[in-house]
Amino acid sequence: MTTTRPRNAIASQRIADELRVAILDGSLVPGERILQEELAAQYNASRLPVREAIRILEAEGLVSIVANSGAWVSKLDLDECVQIYKIRERIEPLALAESVPRLGTRQLEELSELVDAMAAGTDVENFLVLDRQFHLLTYSESRMVSLNQLIERLWNTTQPYRRAFSIALGSERNWMIHAEHKLLMEAIKRRDVDEAERTVLGHIRRTRIELEGRSDLFR
Amino acid sequence: MTTTRPRNAIASQRIADELRVAILDGSLVPGERILQEELAAQYNASRLPVREAIRILEAEGLVSIVANSGAWVSKLDLDECVQIYKIRERIEPLALAESVPRLGTRQLEELSELVDAMAAGTDVENFLVLDRQFHLLTYSESRMVSLNQLIERLWNTTQPYRRAFSIALGSERNWMIHAEHKLLMEAIKRRDVDEAERTVLGHIRRTRIELEGRSDLFR
DNA sequence: GGTTCACCCATCGGATCCAATTTGGGTTAG
């Protein structure tokens, strides 16, 4: 799916990748206008590959296009965000169940390190990266490629709001999330698929319910 | 999201829509090459909107692009198809649960008519259309737009194989699927959300398991 | 006779140019 050479060689893919990173790391915030010429200048290319890149990101849900008007970084309201969490509650346990039996010892070590790193650090941006790495790594050995891509897409579209949520919680978030991560980690180490499924479901569900009370994060 | 006017007015959208229909109705079969110039001539437009249309369909999973080489109608192997069914088993019950309480009497009538029409007809193409209409209609009143779009995408990517499967089964398929549809219909009418969820899960699951034994359908 | 290399053609990716549409401001009429 992702061959290394052509993916960087082709401008539209390269621009789409860089744009995606810019949205995920917060350089571009939801609601922000995307000018084709601006990006074309930024990545020294013509507007054509930029247009294709924007269409790619639209299909991924990261950008919204209005015909003959323009493109904006996708903005979710609380309800849409909650919907995505509800979908995640259903499918991430599946990915976990498929992946857990196949995770190697090296990956278990990595997961433990990520859990510890999250507990140690207080920086929000760092936490966002580690949290994402941790969960996606727990799914990494599922052989269901399309499922894993779907999960990554759902994480991507909600990333700006996870950021806002984490910032709002401050360091208060630490202990509950950390406890859930440790419980999940234990279940994975014991290869207890059912327990792992229940734990990650609870993790997402609890976060979703907490989120439902924070409509302030959505302006 | 989907305004009626600009969607038809813009060539890339129009071409993407027509291409999608062509893939879904079997005019274009999995593995078939897609020539940009050919489509450009067919829809009298230039290659540019065709390129964008192909990218849109790639993002929907209906088309596979190889850089500097070309585009083909996506081809799934048995395993990938089974994966999609497993995802459907998790998320379609959710859509149903959200939708069932909100379905109006007019829609219940429509659903009943679809069930009867499927039982009456023997034509495969007709069955495919009705079956799709029926299930998507049961989800139609879920307020989870992104979920419903996702489900439609999963139906789309597996459509060629549902067609092959239906043809292979012939008229034999009738009674089991019909029985499941009637049971689902009853649960919906009674607004029995749990029973409806279980029934649709079983429906997809049984089909998936049957499919797992038919690797002959995949070349 | 088989294998390998080079060339050519088909097709895709990208740039520039032009047309169409929207949006905002300014003016005019009520």
Next chain:
DNA sequence: CTAACCCAAATTGGATCCGATGGGTGAACC
């Protein structure tokens, strides 16, 4: 003073043209 309309600038959508890449065919050499 307000509202509606019209015009202009900005921005997107589309077409044509050119360069690049990759595969296939044919010839030459081993």
